Structures are given as C-alpha cells and as structure tokens.
Amino acid sequence: MKLSIGIYKKSLAFWIVVGLIFGATALLLRRNSQQISASSELPQEVTLPGAFSGTVVIARSGAVTFQGKPVKGTLKTHKDFDEFQLKIFDEPGVSFGQARVDVVLPFSVSEPSIKITPYLIHSFDSQVGVQKIAPSTIEFTATNIAPEAVFTVNVQFGKGLIAYPWLTRIAQFFSTISFGSWIVLSLVLPVPTLLYVLYLLYRQSRxxxxxxxxxxxxxxxxxxxxxxxxxxxxxxxxxxxxxxxxxxxxxxxxxxxxxxxxxxxxxxxxxxxxxxxxxxxxxxxxxxxxxxxxxxxxxxxxxxxxxxxxxxxxxxxxxxxxxxxxxxxxxxxxxxxxxxxxxxxxxxxxNPAAVHRTIRRRGIALFVAGVIGFAVSGILGPDPKFFLIFWVGMIAASLLIIDLSNLVxxxxxxxxxxxxxxxxxxxxxxxxxxxxxxxxxxxxxxxxxxxxxxxxxxxxxxxxxxxxxxxxxxxxxxxxxxxxxxxxxxxxxxxxxxxxxxxxxxxxxxxx
Incomplete structure (x- = not known):
C-alpha cells in the first residue's frame, strides 16, 4: 500500500501568511532601528603594527558609520541620558604605536550634558587623550597599545539630542521600564482572560x-x-x-x-x-x-x-x-x-461550533502575534530584554483562550x-x-x-x-x-x- 500525505490547503495558507508576517516584521525592524540588533564587529582598517586611525560619524537619526560602513549596537538609551560606546580594539593580537579615532557628533561638543571617557585596559605604559578639534568633533588618542589591550571610546549626552526613528523610540521607551513593571504588564493579558473565563463558568453554573x-x-x-x-x-x-x-x-x-x-x-x-x-x-x-x-x-x-x-x-x-x-x-x-x-x-x-471557531481564531491570532513579538524582540531587541515577559504573558493568554474556548x-x-x-x-x-x-x-x-x-x-x-x-x-x-x-x-x-x-x-x- 502506498501512503500519501496531503496538507489541508487552509492550514498551509495560514502558516505561509504567518511566515510572511514574521519575515516582513523582522526586515522592517532591521531597516528602521539602529540598536534593535546585535552588535556588529568594527571594520578593521589596519591589521599590521603601527598607526591606526579612523572616523566615526553619528547622524542626527542615530545611524552610526565607521569609515563609511554602518556599525550597529553602539547607541544605548538610559532613563536620563543616551550613550555612545564603541570598542576600537578588543585584544587585537598585535601592538600599535598609536591610535586616533575622530567621533563626529550631530550636535556641539560644548553641550553641558556631554561626558567623554576613553577606556584602555590590559595595556601598560600607555596614554590616552581626548580633545575637541572641531565644534562637533572629538578626537580620541592612545599610545603603546598592547596586543591584549581593550580600547573603548564612550560619550554620554542628554536626551533629545538625537532624533531616533519611531520604532527605535518605542524600543527605547520599553527598555527603560523596570523588571517589576514588566512583571505587572505581563499579567495584563492573562489575568483578565482568566477572569473572563471564570465569569463564563460562573454564568454556566448559574x-x-x-x-x-x-x-x-x-x-x-x-x-x-x-x-x-x-x-x-x-x-x-x-x-x-x-x-x-x-x-x-x-x-x-x-x-x-x-x-x-x-x-x-x-x-x-x-x-x-x-x-x-x-x-x-x-x-x-x-x-x-x-x-x-x-x-x-x-x-x-x-x-x-x-x-x-x-x-x-x-x-x-x-x-x-x-x-x-x-x-x-x-x-x-x-x-x-x-x-x-x-x-x-x-x-x-x-451554535457552539460558531462560538468555538470565533474564539479559537482570536486565540490563535493572539498566539501568533505573541510568538512573532517574542522572536523578533529576542533577536533584535536591546538589552535588558525585560520586555520579553510581556510577550510570554500574551502567549499564555492566547493558550488559555484556545484551551478553554469550549466552555463558552x-x-x-x-x-x-x-x-x-x-x-x-x-x-x-x-x-x-x-x-x-x-x-x-x-x-x-x-x-x-x-x-x-x-x-x-x-x-x-x-x-x-x-x-x-x-x-x-x-x-x-x-x-x-x-x-x-x-x-x-x-x-x-x-x-x-x-x-x-x-x-x-x-x-x-x-x-x-
């Protein structure tokens, strides 16, 4: 006997649509957000001992480039300030006599909220320096950089100096919410859903x-x-x-x-x-x-x-x-x-079939939204990823709806x-x-x-x-x-x- 496997067309179409939504959402977020992604490796322009130089440009929109190439994961937001941090060297394996990195900002270096800090560790007899060489340009320098050294430039500045895209601003807002608040938000969907189901059971018992x-x-x-x-x-x-x-x-x-x-x-x-x-x-x-x-x-x-x-x-x-x-x-x-x-x-x-179908479809749609949100946020979201708790709550609520739909x-x-x-x-x-x-x-x-x-x-x-x-x-x-x-x-x-x-x-x- 030959066994043939068929696929119900509606089910196949449903999962194709889910896949398209997931892919389109991930692509949109990657194109519009500057820090909803994993950190990229800094382009290495110099691989031989000697001098190293480069220029970092931070655009008003929050886009960051080094030597004309995009670098992501360098801008972070906090409750009271924003921060730019970039590792120039991370144990390069070779020595450098000197290094110079110019950071071009989209605002004046004279802003009172600016705090500029270079970090150089695991390198002895080294010196680091910072100076303003233009109204919006900071020069970071370091000398005698050891092969195992870590050289990082850091600039902190006040809120509102960079006009982030709207998706990035939304992500920034969620990233500032505390862990305890996310726990509360994660209960926003499951708890009312459970209460609604209990209410239906109560009505049935009455x-x-x-x-x-x-x-x-x-x-x-x-x-x-x-x-x-x-x-x-x-x-x-x-x-x-x-x-x-x-x-x-x-x-x-x-x-x-x-x-x-x-x-x-x-x-x-x-x-x-x-x-x-x-x-x-x-x-x-x-x-x-x-x-x-x-x-x-x-x-x-x-x-x-x-x-x-x-x-x-x-x-x-x-x-x-x-x-x-x-x-x-x-x-x-x-x-x-x-x-x-x-x-x-x-x-x-x-008709119970119509009621079940309507409620289960809503539960399935909520489940798909929760899974997509969890996956996209987990892959592209900024740290700390407390907001993932919200998507877990949404998934829990959807499973509750699907599982208990026959009680309605x-x-x-x-x-x-x-x-x-x-x-x-x-x-x-x-x-x-x-x-x-x-x-x-x-x-x-x-x-x-x-x-x-x-x-x-x-x-x-x-x-x-x-x-x-x-x-x-x-x-x-x-x-x-x-x-x-x-x-x-x-x-x-x-x-x-x-x-x-x-x-x-x-x-x-x-x-x-």
Missing part, C-alpha cells in the same frame, strides 16, 4: 438544571443521537461522542467491530455508498443522508474509517485514512453537524430542562441495583450502551449486569472463547477510545 419530575428515568427521555446527548451534557463534542456514535451505528446494523489480539477491524454490514462532501451538500439541520438511514454526520464519519470500495478496514487502514491529511475537513464536518443538531433542538443560545457556549432554559431529564436517565444507568434477567434478554444493555458512553458512565452501566450470563452483541466479533462481560469491556472500550481519539485529533484546529 443556569440551574431543571429537576426532572422523576428522580430516575428508566428510558431515554427523547429520541436523540447519543453524540447530541454528550454535547448537551458537556458543552462540546468529545472522543466519547465519536465512540458512542460508532457503537450506535453497530447496534443499528451498519457496521461490525471485530477484536483480535493483534489488532481490530471494522466491517460493513450493509452495502451503502459514500458521497463526497461536495456531492452530499450537507445541510446543517437534522436530516438523513440520502435514503440510507444514516444521519449526515454518521455517513461522513463512516467514510473516514471505511474504504469506498470493499467491506473491511483494519487498524492499520484507519491509521492511513486518518493520517493522510494534516487536518481532516471530514471530521470538522462531523463536529459541525453534531453541533447544528443540538442547536436546532434549541439546547444552546448559539451557554445552554438555553429549554436545554437545561432537557439535560435534567437526561441526568435522571443517567441516574438509572448508574444505579447499583442489578438489572433483571428479563431486561437483558430484551436487549436493554446493548440499546442503552451508546448513551452510557456519551454520558461517561459506561463502566457503571455494565456493572449492573455483572452477575448475569452474558452474550456479546451480534455486531461484536472476537477471538476470545466464551467471552465474559468484563472481557467485552476490556476489548471494546480501549479500541473505541483509540479510534475516537485519533479521529478527534485529526479535525481542523478551528473546531473544538
């Missing part, structure tokens, strides 16, 4: 579940698909709902599930045709797929795990069918249709009333009292098993049959002889969990 007329209901209160019941209880589609749907399809005679120690397989029990999403033109309302007795999302789900031709799909086949795309539009359609059915019944104020949809009063009835039925499923043998022969275990899975109580439901003879459902095959109820649980539920989790993981990230 919507009281209407008590049922009976404490326990011994049959499903409505003819609803198991997946919709799971959404009604939990607020979002989960792997449980997918697993419950597969068991319900098996119970209704569409598929067989066969377990063996080396793996498992799904088989068709009926000869039905799969339509593509375009062919089906799926309606978001409750419907049956063509005339096959399948709901729309059920047909889409089956087309994801079963081949269009043939009658059997092994666990290896499912791995290929689930993993041949980066994201699966079919699984996104399954989620969307389940949400649409729940909304059409009036259980939710607004609120049930309607009708939805809470219906949920109360289903919770009364759940109490029947979890009752510790054993089920009588006559009910077993009536097939109640198999009939209610999908609902038990969707409600998350399949273990308690099977426990009610623990002391009675057990015959596996006709749709479940196994290599185990004389299978017991406990063995049935150990074989069916893990394979359902694996398949359902794999299918859920394949959906598009904009659907929760």
């Amino acid at each position: 919507v009281s579940i209407a008590p049922s007329a009976a404490a326990v209901i011994s049959s499903p209160p409505q003819d609803l698909p198991p997946a919709v019941v799971g959404v009604l209880k939990h607020g979002s589609v989960s792997a449980r709902d997918i697993g419950a749907t597969l068991v319900d399809l098996a119970r209704r005679g569409f598929i067989d599930i066969f377990w063996r120690e080396s793996g498992f397989s799904f088989g068709k029990r009926r000869d039905f045709h799969f339509y593509s999403l375009a062919e089906m033109n799926i309606s978001p309302t409750i419907r049956r797929a063509k005339t096959q007795g399948l709901r729309g999302y059920e047909e889409v789900l089956l087309s994801k795990i079963l081949p269009p031709e043939g009658y059997r799909s092994t666990d290896d086949d499912i791995v290929v069918r689930v993993g041949h795309r980066l994201f699966s539009p079919k699984m996104a359609e399954v989620f969307t249709q389940i949400y649409s059915i729940a909304t059409a019944h009036g259980f939710f104020v607004k 949809p609120l049930r309607t009063p009708h939805g809470t009333k219906v949920l109360g009835d289903w919770l009364a039925f759940e109490r029947y499923l979890t009752d510790r009292k054993e089920i009588s043998y006559s009910e077993i022969t009536a097939g109640v275990f198999e009939r209610y098993l999908p609902y038990a899975i969707a409600l998350g109580v399949e273990g308690a439901w099977t426990y009610r049959f623990r002391r009675h003879p057990f015959a596996p459902p006709p749709w479940f095959g196994t290599t185990t002889n004389n299978i017991s109820l406990e063995q049935f649980d150990r074989e069916l539920f893990p394979l359902l969990g694996w398949v359902a989790q794999s299918l859920v993981a394949a959906k598009e990230p904009t659907v929760e």
